[in-house]
Amino acid sequence: MGFDPRRWRPAPGSPAVTSNVDALLAENDALRREVRALRRRLEQLQLEQRQHPKEEDTRVAFGLSPDLVERWSQAMARHPRWQALRIGPPAGLRGVIEELRCRWWNPELSLEQELDRRSPGLGTELAEALRGPHSRARWAVRAAFALYGQRAPEWLSEAPLQVVEELLRREERLGQRSRGTRTENHSHTNHQSHAKREAASADPRADSLRLLGLDPGASQLMIKRAYRRLAKAHHPDLGGDAKAFHQLEAAYRLLMG
Secondary structure (H helix, E strand, C coil): CCCCHHHCCCCCCCCCCCCCHHHHHHHHHHHHHHHHHHHHHHHHHHHHHHHCCCCCCCCCCCCCCHHHHHHHHHHHCCCCCHHHCCCCCCCCHHHHHHHHHCCCCCCCCCHHHHHHHHCCCHHHHHHHHCCCCCCHHHHHHHHHHHHHHHHHHHHHHHCHHHHHHHHHHHHHHHHHHHHHHHCHHHHHHHHHHHHHHHHCCCCHHHHHHHHCCCCCCCCHHHHHHHHHHHHHHHCHHHCCCHHHHHHHHHHHHHHHC
16 A cells, blocks of 8 residues: 555644645646656657758858969969860860769769759869959869869869969860871871881880879879879779770889889
């Protein structure tokens, strides 16, 4: 048998005790009902959160600005063949971007839209940083982002001359394709001349260093770093050119062998 305080009476002769047991019990019952209601509301909120999770804003600031673009432009302009870069299609920087666009998940997207898809906010920042009149420098920066994606700032800051070299190589390849559409014989002649130049190369090690964008006398550490950087850009699984990737591997093996 339990103790019921409502039936409790003080013993005869004991001091009087003032109590309001019924009121306390009623208050206790009310608190219990309130706790149960709060628990039900909490469970309902948790269920709604699982069914309709809030989208988190994953955009971050990438630090792109007109001043940074200007510094990249000045660094790229130190390349001896900087003036050889062309803007207009089909074999210019615009053509390079269009060629890369065909390999995107959705070729209908603009460069800025594709960058925003990969890294929310990146394309928007790039558009603001490149706002202004058309120029070789601005198109070269756009082409670098089309080529390297989220890693373009790293390339432009650490290896701007190699960026220019790669853009020139792609322009030359587009030019060869364009000329090849006009005449098959001319394309065949270019291929034979290229093969003869490769066969006549007297120093394959120097050619391999040039392919990696390095000068004669480069250390093995410099060779490894250049190879890793270029391998990420040319790897077929990342949208690169398979032939260029195999040439890069062969050059690396020759230099490290």
